[in-house]
Amino acid sequence: MPKRILWDQKNIRNRIVDKYFTIIEEFFQQVEKILLPIGDIQINVCLYIGLNSIYRVFEYVLFKTKNIEKAYYYCQKTYFYYTEYMEQIHHSNLQNTLNQTDAVLFIYKKTIFELQKDGDNKTFDTITNIMTFEEEISKLNTKEYVIWLNDLSNLINIFFYWDNSYMTFDERLSLSKNLLKKYMYNIDKLELAIDYIHLIQEKVYMDYSCYFDLLNEIYEYYIRHKVTIEQHEKNEVLLLKFHIHKSVIQENIKNKNIKYLIKWLHEPLAV
Incomplete structure (x- = not known):
C-alpha cells in the first residue's frame, strides 16, 4: 500500500x-x-x-x-x-x-x-x-x-x-487521564496485551494501585517490544498461562510483582 x-x-x-x-x-x-x-x-x-x-x-x-x-x-x-x-x-x-x-x-x-x-x-x-x-x-x-x-x-x-465494583469514579477518571488515550492511539499494537488484561481481570481481583501498574507496565512492554503471535500459538499460550498455570498469575498479582508477571507471560512455557 x-x-x-x-x-x-x-x-x-x-x-x-x-x-x-x-x-x-x-x-x-x-x-x-x-x-x-x-x-x-x-x-x-x-x-x-x-x-x-x-x-x-x-x-x-x-x-x-x-x-x-x-x-x-x-x-x-x-x-x-x-x-x-x-x-x-x-x-x-x-x-x-x-x-x-x-x-x-x-x-x-x-x-x-x-x-x-x-x-x-x-x-x-x-x-x-x-x-x-x-x-x-x-x-x-x-x-x-x-x-x-x-x-x-x-x-x-x-x-x-x-x-471491579470497588473501583471508584475518581480511580477510573485517573486511569482515563493517565493511560487511556495512549492505549487508543496504539490499539493495533496491543491486541494480545488487551487479551491478557481481560483474562487477568477474570482470574484475580486487582485493587486500583495494582491495576494501574499492570496497565502501565504492559503498555510499556508492548511499546518497547514488537510482539507478534499466530492465532494457533496464541490459543496455546492462553491455555497454558491462564488455565494450567493460572496460580502463577494469581500469586504475582497478590504480591504485586507486575514486571515479573508481564515478562513471564511472554516467555515460552513448556507443558
Whole structure:
C-alpha cells in the first residue's frame, strides 16, 4: 500500500481517537458535575451505559455522515441528555425502575432522529436499525473502520474494568487521564496485551494501585517490544498461562510483582 494512503489512514484514525477521547473526557466531567453529587446513584453503571451509548451514537453518525465533527456533536448531545435523564429519574425516585434499554432509547430518540428528519419518519424501524447497527453501516464500504471502532469500544470496556465494583469514579477518571488515550492511539499494537488484561481481570481481583501498574507496565512492554503471535500459538499460550498455570498469575498479582508477571507471560512455557 502506498505510503501516502497509509499516512492518510493513520491521520484519520488519530483524528477519530482525538475526538472520541475528548468526548470521554467531557462525559466524565459531566458525570462529576451532575451525577456524582447525588450520592446514592450507581455511578459505575451510569458510566458503563453512558460510554456504550456514546460509542453507538458515534459509530452510527460517523458512518452515516462520514463527518467526524458531526459524530462529535451528536455524542455531546448524547451525554448531556443522558445525564439530564438520570438526574430527573433520581429526583422522581424512579431509579429502582430504570433499566438500560429505557436510558438508551431515550438517548437515541433525542439525538439520532435529527438525522432522520428528511427520511420517512418510521420511528420504530429507525430505533431497530440503531439498536442493531445495520442500516447505514452495512451499505458503506467501511468494513475495516467498523472493525477498528469495535476494537476501540472493546478496549474501553476492558480498560475500565467494570467487573471491579470497588473501583471508584475518581480511580477510573485517573486511569482515563493517565493511560487511556495512549492505549487508543496504539490499539493495533496491543491486541494480545488487551487479551491478557481481560483474562487477568477474570482470574484475580486487582485493587486500583495494582491495576494501574499492570496497565502501565504492559503498555510499556508492548511499546518497547514488537510482539507478534499466530492465532494457533496464541490459543496455546492462553491455555497454558491462564488455565494450567493460572496460580502463577494469581500469586504475582497478590504480591504485586507486575514486571515479573508481564515478562513471564511472554516467555515460552513448556507443558
